[in-house]
Amino acid sequence: MGKVMIPIGPQHPALKEPASFNITLDGEKILDMIVKVGYNHRGIEKACEQRTYIQDIYLLERVCGICSHTHSTCFLQAVEEIAALELPKRAHYLRTIVAELERVHSHLLWLGVAGHEVGFDTLLMYSWRDREIVMDILSMLTGNRVNYAMNTVGGVRRDISPDQIKTILPLVDILEERTKYYIQVASEEVTLIERLSKVGTLSHDDALKLGAAGPTARASGRDIDVRRDDPYAAYADLSFKVITDNHNDVLGRTLVRVGELMESYKMIRQLLKNIPEGPIAVKAPRKIQAGEALSRYEAPRGEDVHYVKANGTDRPERVKVRAPTLANVQAVAAMLKNGYLADIPIVVAAIDPCFSCTDRMMVSMKDANSRKENFIDWKTLRQYSIDWYKQNRGVDMSKIKISKRW
């Protein structure tokens, strides 16, 4: 077999979401790779500008199905900063509890997916079974398994009762017990280590240069974590370790994630024990005063950044979301250099990608297979929309001036 070009995606069993990896192969070796994202662009940022802040919370929660609390909290931190709202301590604690539970459920989910990608389905079945425990806790606390709708401007919507705390603590113990078992599996199972170690190597320098974030960066020895470096919510009150690893490979990323699980259990216990009494929200104005803010949040997949610009109305003027996958997806090509076809699924999965969170750009899909790049630039896109409105809605928008900065 000579050189062949094989498409992994947009539709492929290894991918849970559409993304395209066009790979040139020489036998089983990877020679070249073209990454394309953008198949899942939903225009959420634009939609945010047309809705009120309250509506935006629920919309942004749906940026990602796994880390939904991440996006709503990150957005609200920015909004609350602009509105100069001082949140009650209990609200911060409740947000942090849900955030850490979300991290637990995300990492357990990832562990299962990683197992499936290397053909270790038993790990998938085990870790997803245990993940049900944390899903139950979340649904008990918030009423939902995903998309918790816990947040509101100025606090949270649901309180936690002492009974619930009593129910949660033993469940966390069970989870901790199971996680210890997974740490043992990840560090002792021979075939699993064969498949994970020395695969998808990303050196410390490359991680720095390519701007990797979260567990991907920490597994390359980068000691970064927003929870410690720039504490938000209740993280300043907590004592926890930032897990780093020097394996630089997929095994390192696995160890960092299972290590973080153990830290999360520690944090959840501290939070539940020390949660202060008091109100869970402050009254927030419907209209937010003009201003802008940038908010950082350590999502399970890495640093999530939201930028919000308010103009004094009840709708934001601009919302910008930078999901952690955008920071990490650049590193995939570097990880796969000189790799094998068989490693592609696990290396891609190891950054815990969420392409629908990431997709922010418009790419013409028409020539996706012909290798001819066909981006629509801003001018063409504007002209296209003017023509479209003229033709379909009978509105002439060509007279509208756009500001210089575009």
Added chain:
Amino acid sequence: MIYTLFSILVFPGLLFLSIFGVIAEFIDRRLYARFQNRMGPPWFQPVADFIKLLAKEELIPEEADARMFKILPVFAVAAAVTAFLYIPLWNTASLFSFEGDIIVVLYLLTLPTLTFFLAGWYSTSLYAMIGAVRTLTQLFAYEVPLFMGILSPAILADSWSLEAITRFYGEHPWYALFNILGFAVSVIAIQGKLERIPFDIPEAETEVVGGAFTEYSGKFLALFRMAIDIEMVVCAALLAAVFLPFGLELHPVISFVIFIVKLLVIIFIMSLMRSIFARLRIDQMVNFCWKYLAPAALLQILISFILKGILVR
């Protein structure tokens, strides 16, 4: 004549094997599920899958060689069924036997793998072709340890006929204990032949979609799946005949029950292996087979030779 036809087509030939293959698939899937803490499918699931596939439309890629595409699944089933006729089941006599039939059985068991390769190759699809090449690469890795593992008991028995081998071990059942290493090597290599975890590299769905069968659908895929089920039973039967040679002189019914139990034990071991390992990469698989499996098989052959000098004189 009628008896021979009955043997080939009904019992213990095609019909019995198909039914037993389906049952074996169910047992395997159920065990795999229970190992993974799942419920697993109901008993009729493999039959339902088979009927469903028969009812589905067959799509043949435009660029594929249609005749080869259609005929290969039949070849696979035929080869696997034929191999079964030479294996002694519940007594020391097999249906057909001649000096050297153990080689023929191994050869017939290689044929399905070759049809998998050709099926992938003639599909002219990228995923299928990569799967096909992987099938062939893997074949060269596990085939030698498997042959050496299965032939070492034959060396001790001093015969190339399965019938003579089982008769020999029937007379000296304790000699079977010397072949434990060969048994281990063969069970591991069989995982490669049946393309099961940790050697399911040719059909790793997260890498090459369906492997060599990516383009197959409908009754052709159903036949291929049937061929794999039958192959599993035949492989298990071969291992049972060569390595677990006891209970063959009893009443035929009791011997048959013992034979079924032996098969179930081997299927149990194979399901267990499937659930405790991750899938290896093709280079790791080839490395493992040549570095550890082949030397282990050689050691078994050496043991057989030495024992032959001491015991059988």
